[in-house]
Amino acid sequence: MxxxxxxxxxxxxxxxxxxWRSGVAREAAPFLARHGSAADPAAFADAWRRRYQPAMEEVRSGRRPFTRLDVLHRENLEAVLPDAGIDPARVPPAELDALNLAWHRxxxxxxxxxxxxxxxxxxxxxxxxxxxxxxxxxxxxxxxxxxxxxxxxxxxxxxxxxxxxxxxxxxxxxxxxxxxxxxxxxxxxxxxxxxxxxxxxxxxxxxxxxxxxxxxxxxxxxxxxxxxxxxxxxxxxxx
Amino acid sequence: MxxxxxxxxxxxxxxxxxxWRSGVAREAAPFLARHGSAADPAAFADAWRRRYQPAMEEVRSGRRPFTRLDVLHRENLEAVLPDAGIDPARVPPAELDALNLAWHRxxxxxxxxxxxxxxxxxxxxxxxxxxxxxxxxxxxxxxxxxxxxxxxxxxxxxxxxxxxxxxxxxxxxxxxxxxxxxxxxxxxxxxxxxxxxxxxxxxxxxxxxxxxxxxxxxxxxxxxxxxxxxxxxxxxxxx
The missing domain is CATH 3.40.50.1000 (HAD superfamily/HAD-like)
Known part of the structure; x- marks a missing residue:
């Protein structure tokens, strides 16, 4: 070889x-606690990540023009929060933006x-x-x-x-x-x-x-x- | 400020x-000498560079789809060689490719x-x-x-x-x-x-x-x- x-x-x-799993869990933990969620941070990271392939598939299939991953991650975050018992409409957008940057860290x-x-x-x-x-x-x-x-x-x-x-x-x-x-x-x-x-x-x-x-x-x-x-x-x- | x-x-x-001027001249000098050109290497660098803006203008104007600079440089090289007394058709393409990489060095x-x-x-x-x-x-x-x-x-x-x-x-x-x-x-x-x-x-x-x-x-x-x-x-x- x-x-x-x-x-x-x-x-x-x-x-x-x-x-990515440990990093997203680390960043999500204080957010989940602050919003009264009992979700396990690592399980939350897994759930957020599960929406990754389907979101990209919209682009790969041609149903959606190329959209960068930060945007897909942000959409996926709003989609996954209700499963953790959090209504994304009640979270300030800037706080969601900040959590979305977990993937940068x-x-x-x-x-x-x-x-x-x-x-x-x-x-x-x-x-x-x-x-x-x-x-x-x-x-x-x-x-x-x-x-x-x-x-x-x-x-x-x-x-x-x-x-x-x-x-x-x-x-x-x-x-x-x-x-x-x-x-x-x-x-x-x-x-x-x-x-x-x-x-x-x-x-x-x-x-x-x-x-x-x-x-x-x-x-x-x-x-x-x-x-x-x-x-x-x-x-x-x-x- | x-x-x-x-x-x-x-x-x-x-x-x-x-x-760029010193670097291109340094890389062009042995090429010009090898092909019997009396052109000054710095003047040759200037002449090659003078074709830079017109080549990009073809793209900016929409007359040509986006084409990366290595390709434009390579075309411009063939265009400028006759002024240095060199017929590009008589130079092996691999040698022109190598000189084109002067811009990388x-x-x-x-x-x-x-x-x-x-x-x-x-x-x-x-x-x-x-x-x-x-x-x-x-x-x-x-x-x-x-x-x-x-x-x-x-x-x-x-x-x-x-x-x-x-x-x-x-x-x-x-x-x-x-x-x-x-x-x-x-x-x-x-x-x-x-x-x-x-x-x-x-x-x-x-x-x-x-x-x-x-x-x-x-x-x-x-x-x-x-x-x-x-x-x-x-x-x-x-x-």
Whole structure:
């Protein structure tokens, strides 16, 4: 297994680089308490996240023009609050806006910054996330993620796993698809990238969905590279 | 003069952050010599650059769909070579491609990296250049420019000084125009940004066009801030 000929590593971010569940729960906890909700913050994070794919599917299907993720997250927040016993119409919009920025303040997995810093010595490194540019930029600045550029859905104007998200990213990099490797904790994302000709590296994140996680614990295809974390990924590449 | 309320500094790049004329001349010199041209490398850089605005005007006018700058530079190279006594049809395309990457390998002005590094402590910093994403990314990686994100024409799908280039950049940053400040060595760029509501900082680069430069030596409006270089700009902002 090697990545010969690869010049750019692009990364899934939610789950692969950052721990979205803990971060959203941490930010939601004081909000829920303040509004008298008994909802468990981690369960609230899961519920908010469950609306993520259906919201993007509206765009992928063409039923809705491209809309950036901050807007979808904000709509999804209003949709999920009643399940936590909170009427969004009774919360000041500025407070909802502030909670929506939870997604900008997620912590990286412990190996992420060190691994990315090593990988950056040889490769162009960039997010290929469904998160929008300012979300990724705020997150990187807070967490010290040393990206060379911010790529992803808003730049490609397409949400993964639509082929355009991968192919336009390679085109923007002025590279052939096989010169670009997607690093992700999700087999489905890697499968879509491989169908477009990208190389693939799997880094499992077995607690992304909490201690009971059953999905994406192991590779379901022979990906070009498999590593336990980003530091091992760098070491496997001789960095 | 201050920039109160500003959260992002966006930068013109060619001329403001990097010395394009010296860099292109340095890269063109061995090419010209190899092909028996007696053209002066700096004059060749000027001639190549003179075709920059007309090429973008084809896009701004709507006569041509958005086309990234690497492609325009490559076309302009073929157009300008005959004036240097070189028939582009007799040069291997890979050699023209390589020379076209001269624009990816420009050196920053001596104060640029130090100034940007200080400014980054408080502001989101990003290029708002007509250069495309991979051009800006390659340049930053080689030169150590510590951008938080790569913005500009390819992300906004519009070439400066079209208003969309500035307004879409603010929208992508999820900021009001007055929360964004353009830093540029060109009065015309700043004037266009101001018409869109952005704040403005002028940093003259009196040798961008060589020792005989007559343009943009001083501010022609009361810009929000004027500084001699990026380190002074940082100092003026208390950084």
């Amino acid at each position: 090697s990545l010969e000929g690869v010049r750019a590593l692009v990364f899934d971010v939610f789950g692969t680089v950052v721990d 997620l912590d990286p997995w412990p190996d992420a910054v060190a691994g990315l810093t090593r990988l950056k010595a040889r490769y162009i490194i960039a997010p290929l996330s469904n998160g929008n540019i300012i979300l990724m930029t705020d997150m990187a600045k807070r967490a010290g993620l040393p990206w060379d550029a911010i790529l992803g859905a808003e730049v490609a104007r397409a949400y993964k796993p639509a082929p355009e998200a991968y192919l336009r990213t390679a085109e923007i990099l002025a590279m052939r698809p096989e010169e670009v490797c997607l690093v992700a904790a999700h087999n489905g994302d890697l499968a879509a990238a491989r169908r477009c000709g990208l190389r693939t590296a799997f880094v499992p994140r077995p607690t992304e969905h909490g201690p009971e996680q059953r999905t994406d614990l192991s590779p379901d295809q022979e990906w070009d590279l498999v590593a336990t974390d980003f530091v091992e990924l760098a070491a496997r590449l001789g960095l | 201050s920039l109160e309320g500003v959260r992002a500094l966006v930068f013109d790049v060619f001329g403001t952050v990097v010395d 420009l050196d920053p002005w001596p104060d640029a990296v130090a100034g940007l590094t200080r400014l980054k402590a408080r502001y989101i910093i990003a290029p708002l250049s007509n250069g495309n994403i991979i051009l800006m990314t390659d340049m930053a990686k080689r030169a150590g420019l510590p951008w938080d994100a790569i913005l500009g024409a390819e992300v906004a799908r519009a070439y400066k000084p079209a208003p969309e280039a500035y307004l879409r950049t603010a929208e992508i940053l999820a900021m009001r125009p007055e929360e964004v400040c353009l830093v540029a060595a060109h009065n015309g760029d700043l004037a266009a940004a101001r018409r869109c509501g952005l704040r403005t900082a002028f940093v003259p680069r009196p040798t961008e066009h060589g020792p005989e430069q007559r343009t943009d030596l001083s501010p022609d409006q009361e810009w929000d801030l004027v500084a001699t270089d990026f380190v002074e700009l940082a100092a003026r902002l208390g950084l």
